[in-house]
Amino acid sequence: MGDAGARPHGGPQESTAATAEESAEESAEESAQQRMHDGSHDGSRLVMPAPDAAVLARRDQIVADLARLVGADSVIAHERAMRPYESDALTAHRQLPLVVVLPATTDEVAAVLKYCHDNAIRVVPRGAGTSLSGGALPLADAVLLGMAKFTRIREIDTANRCAVVEPGVTNLGITKAVEHLGFYYAPDPSSQIACTIGGNVAENSGGVHCLKYGLTTNNVLGVELALITGEIVRLGGKHLDAGGLDLLSVIIGSEGLLGVVTEVTVRLLKKPDTARAVLVGFPTSESAGDCVAQIIAAGIIPAGIEMMDKDAIAAAEAFVNVGYPLDVEALLIIELDGPEAECAHLLDAVTAHAQACGATTLRVSQSEEERLGFWAGRKAAFPAVGRISPDYLCMDGTIPRRQLPFVLARMRELSHRHGLRVANVFHAGDGNLHPLIRYDANAPGELEAAEAFGADILRLCVEVGGVLTGEHGVGIEKRDLMPEMFDAVDLAQQLRLKCAFDDQNLLNPGKVFPTLHRCAEMGRMHVSGGALPFPDLPRF
Amino acid sequence: MPQTLLARDPQDVVDAVTAAGANGRTLEIRGTGSLTALGRPVVADTVLDLSALSGITLYEPEELVLSARCGTPRRDIEDMLAQSGQMLAFEPADLAPLFGGAARAGSLGGLVATNLAGPRRISAGAVRDHTLGLKAVSGRGELFKSGGRVVKNVTGYDLPRLFAGAFGTLGVATEITLKVLPRPETQETVRLEGLSPEAAAAAMSAALGSSCEVSGAAYAPAPVAARLPGCPDTATVLLRLEGFGPSVRARRDMLARVLIPFGPCTVMRETPSAALWSAVRDVAPFVGTPERALWRLSTAPMAGPALAARLCATLDAEAFCDWGGGLIWLALPGPRSEADTVRTALAASGGHATLLRATAEERARTAVFQPLDEPLAALTARVKSSFDPAGLLNRGRMHEGW
Numbered sequence: 001m002g003d004a005g006a007r008p009h010g011g012p013q014e015s016t017a018a019t020a021e022e023s024a025e026e027s028a029e030e031s032a033q034q035r036m037h038d039g040s041h042d043g044s045r046l047v048m049p050a051p052d053a054a055v056l057a058r059r060d061q062i063v064a065d066l067a068r069l070v071g072a073d074s075v076i077a078h079e080r081a082m083r084p085y086e087s088d089a090l091t092a093h094r095q096l097p098l099v100v101v102l103p104a105t106t107d108e109v110a111a112v113l114k115y116c117h118d119n120a121i122r123v124v125p126r127g128a129g130t131s132l133s134g135g136a137l138p139l140a141d142a143v144l145l146g147m148a149k150f151t152r153i154r155e156i157d158t159a160n161r162c163a164v165v166e167p168g169v170t171n172l173g174i175t176k177a178v179e180h181l182g183f184y185y186a187p188d189p190s191s192q193i194a195c196t197i198g199g200n201v202a203e204n205s206g207g208v209h210c211l212k213y214g215l216t217t218n219n220v221l222g223v224e225l226a227l228i229t230g231e232i233v234r235l236g237g238k239h240l241d242a243g244g245l246d247l248l249s250v251i252i253g254s255e256g257l258l259g260v261v262t263e264v265t266v267r268l269l270k271k272p273d274t275a276r277a278v279l280v281g282f283p284t285s286e287s288a289g290d291c292v293a294q295i296i297a298a299g300i301i302p303a304g305i306e307m308m309d310k311d312a313i314a315a316a317e318a319f320v321n322v323g324y325p326l327d328v329e330a331l332l333i334i335e336l337d338g339p340e341a342e343c344a345h346l347l348d349a350v351t352a353h354a355q356a357c358g359a360t361t362l363r364v365s366q367s368e369e370e371r372l373g374f375w376a377g378r379k380a381a382f383p384a385v386g387r388i389s390p391d392y393l394c395m396d397g398t399i400p401r402r403q404l405p406f407v408l409a410r411m412r413e414l415s416h417r418h419g420l421r422v423a424n425v426f427h428a429g430d431g432n433l434h435p436l437i438r439y440d441a442n443a444p445g446e447l448e449a450a451e452a453f454g455a456d457i458l459r460l461c462v463e464v465g466g467v468l469t470g471e472h473g474v475g476i477e478k479r480d481l482m483p484e485m486f487d488a489v490d491l492a493q494q495l496r497l498k499c500a501f502d503d504q505n506l507l508n509p510g511k512v513f514p515t516l517h518r519c520a521e522m523g524r525m526h527v528s529g530g531a532l533p534f535p536d537l538p539r540f
Numbered sequence: 541m542p543q544t545l546l547a548r549d550p551q552d553v554v555d556a557v558t559a560a561g562a563n564g565r566t567l568e569i570r571g572t573g574s575l576t577a578l579g580r581p582v583v584a585d586t587v588l589d590l591s592a593l594s595g596i597t598l599y600e601p602e603e604l605v606l607s608a609r610c611g612t613p614r615r616d617i618e619d620m621l622a623q624s625g626q627m628l629a630f631e632p633a634d635l636a637p638l639f640g641g642a643a644r645a646g647s648l649g650g651l652v653a654t655n656l657a658g659p660r661r662i663s664a665g666a667v668r669d670h671t672l673g674l675k676a677v678s679g680r681g682e683l684f685k686s687g688g689r690v691v692k693n694v695t696g697y698d699l700p701r702l703f704a705g706a707f708g709t710l711g712v713a714t715e716i717t718l719k720v721l722p723r724p725e726t727q728e729t730v731r732l733e734g735l736s737p738e739a740a741a742a743a744m745s746a747a748l749g750s751s752c753e754v755s756g757a758a759y760a761p762a763p764v765a766a767r768l769p770g771c772p773d774t775a776t777v778l779l780r781l782e783g784f785g786p787s788v789r790a791r792r793d794m795l796a797r798v799l800i801p802f803g804p805c806t807v808m809r810e811t812p813s814a815a816l817w818s819a820v821r822d823v824a825p826f827v828g829t830p831e832r833a834l835w836r837l838s839t840a841p842m843a844g845p846a847l848a849a850r851l852c853a854t855l856d857a858e859a860f861c862d863w864g865g866g867l868i869w870l871a872l873p874g875p876r877s878e879a880d881t882v883r884t885a886l887a888a889s890g891g892h893a894t895l896l897r898a899t900a901e902e903r904a905r906t907a908v909f910q911p912l913d914e915p916l917a918a919l920t921a922r923v924k925s926s927f928d929p930a931g932l933l934n935r936g937r938m939h940e941g942w
Contacts, residue, residue, distance in 0.1 A: 159742075159749070160745070160840050161745075161749060182751075210691065211691075214665065214669065215691075217669070217701065218665050218669050229915075232915075233919060234916075235916075237890050238839075238840035238841075238890060238891075239891035240662075241668075241838055242705060243891070243893070243894065244892075244909050244916075244920055244939070245705070245706055246655070246702060246704060246706075250697045252698065253697070253698050258697075270750060270751045273751045296722075299625055299725065338751075338787065339752075339787060339790045339791055339794065341787055342784065342790065342791075345786045346784070398688075398692045398693055399690070400605075400689065402600070402602070402603065427692065431690050431692065432690075465689055465690075466688070466690055467688045467690055467693045467695045469694050469695050470690070470692035473694050482696070485695060486685070486696065490685050493684045496926040497697055497699070497923065497926050500922035501919070501922075501923075512696065535545075535559050538545070538546040538548070539544060539546070
């Protein structure tokens, strides 16, 4: 949910960039199997894979070769021109790439990948660069493969309820292209004006309507994928499900580590006739949580349920003045959509549940304008917090919903311990929590404290049965926390899958997984010398 | 007869796979065995029986989540969900009776391994869309986990969804976590009669492309329609509406207006509607004909009804369509599968064809699953190998050789 226009995670910080580069140089002697990080989660000391000196030395030749493959106009090699590509929306980390390439066709993507594969050059794919987890952070020795030229809508097929688009089309661009026909594309990450569908596929992006309409993985029917070898595979299409192994399932959310998507077939939905929202305030987060549980237990799946805590309400109200109550501890926005008759029926039910749970304020939208007003504050929550705080760090964990009061209480303790304030917005329907940690990057030690606080929050999410990231991706931001959720065996299996797609680890290395590895090593079977007897199982 | 090992807990599975690897013996992974005739015939040295690895380990209705060991009978899961007014929204097909078995005999592991979603696939998604978390033993004998118990989760590759439809070839799932959803309060079916395949495709497209939230869209031509409960002996389009009473009634009237160009419609109330969709889901028109080869084709919905009609004419076969036309159930007159004819006809509109039911000989000599072109075939084989490098698990179930 990269909020466009927000300034998450610090501003430009030369010192941080320099530190990252130094760390990379220090680790130049490390072997590929070595752990990239010293164990503490401290983004300003993030260690990326050591650059390959041989590749750096061949830079001029590589630039010339790429220009031959895609045309000189599509290759950016001057430092100043590459500057805009040095980070994504996780701006605390910056690194200039070896070179930027902007291919325009699938064949060009394939040619660039094959060249990099044949010459053992790393590749970092990039969409719009709105990742909040550093998924598109360049590497000094890697080609940055930008998909910005893939902006065509190839086919709109409302009879089959799908559209075929290029990966550089923005999320909102798909809806804009089909809304005159009454259709839309359901996932709506709050960066939807800027983020691209290719990036959505890489991150399995969500949004505020996931509870009813699903994530990217539930709304993409097929992709064309360029492998690092330059081979092209098609997965899915206008039909449903896979005829063999469902590889599309692992491509979606693979953070650019398995291949480069060159075309996407998305599912289109008919726009609902009506949408109504209810704004409900509660004296405690517990009662708000009870209300959500009661609604779902009653068999109602609202289009969206958003929760904000007192700090987030205050920040949003001060920013957009939409009439949020300031005397409540928790505010719910519950949206219902569908035919008029359904909305009216469910509004009555939802209102009754809210009152039974002790709501102190309750407003039902009476017009489309009022409904959008309810959302305006929530959608502005990130920039609103940015306005009252020099910097903020946007976290993204998911928890079992009923753990919310416990998690919020623990978060208050952590807030005291780290000496930083936190505002919470929460996709309450699906348990996806976005704590916004407020800090001042110019105050010595505050970035480090904010990152330590963030890491503690994510550990807490895992501890209560949740996960490290709900929709922002692991990237570099949560890479070193992966062992909090997965043990070595779990991670090894994930890495082996990576090897099936990319046996030299050339695609987006240093992201998602805390260790580099060699595929040959991963593939080794550790079987004890002689034959084993059958285990002591009942047999027939 | 291969030896059968009965796993009682995940450690038993680890031990069985480890021993099989060390001894170079292959394993057939079996739950309740209700769908062993689906897929290529597996000739394994040992059967690993998971039916005792049973039990629901977590169910929190208000969190919409359920976890169970893989051998848990689907019946137990469906019954427990029903008590809380919930369901498996992907509406899993119960195909055991197609193979002469008892109804509702399958296990959770088989349900996920086969990824056979029912009519609600078009609105609620497939089994894979509801598979959130997984514990499994790889072909290396290593117990690993992936995913979680929450819907929004992008922490690492989504292996639970990859396991859906993998027919046990990647690993032995020991415990699976599913997203569950509220059961609709009521349902109705709107029926159109006498439509050509092309008109049927257009009618279903109009309905699914409206804001009526249709949750089932099927088309049965004349000889097959009469074998669906409550349907006449003429080509019939069936459109299901589910939800709260006032909403269903309002949408029924909306849908009738959408369908005006296609002729008059009839409404089937809740009870006959429910019986009808169970029959569509479980392919009831072709139950009791075990000698007939049966195909399951997935293609672009608009192309489905006409493709089914062409195949019926060419092969003297019978067919009906689900998923708005995108799913074709094609029953041939006899045991011959006619794979080349079926797949050649499918190629124009794209998709895949699975030889769902045939004699063991026919399944051994025919590609049961859609043959993969290069380089996808090689990539798929590498993915299989990344989980099961020695090819111990269900070797040959999906593709010859692995």
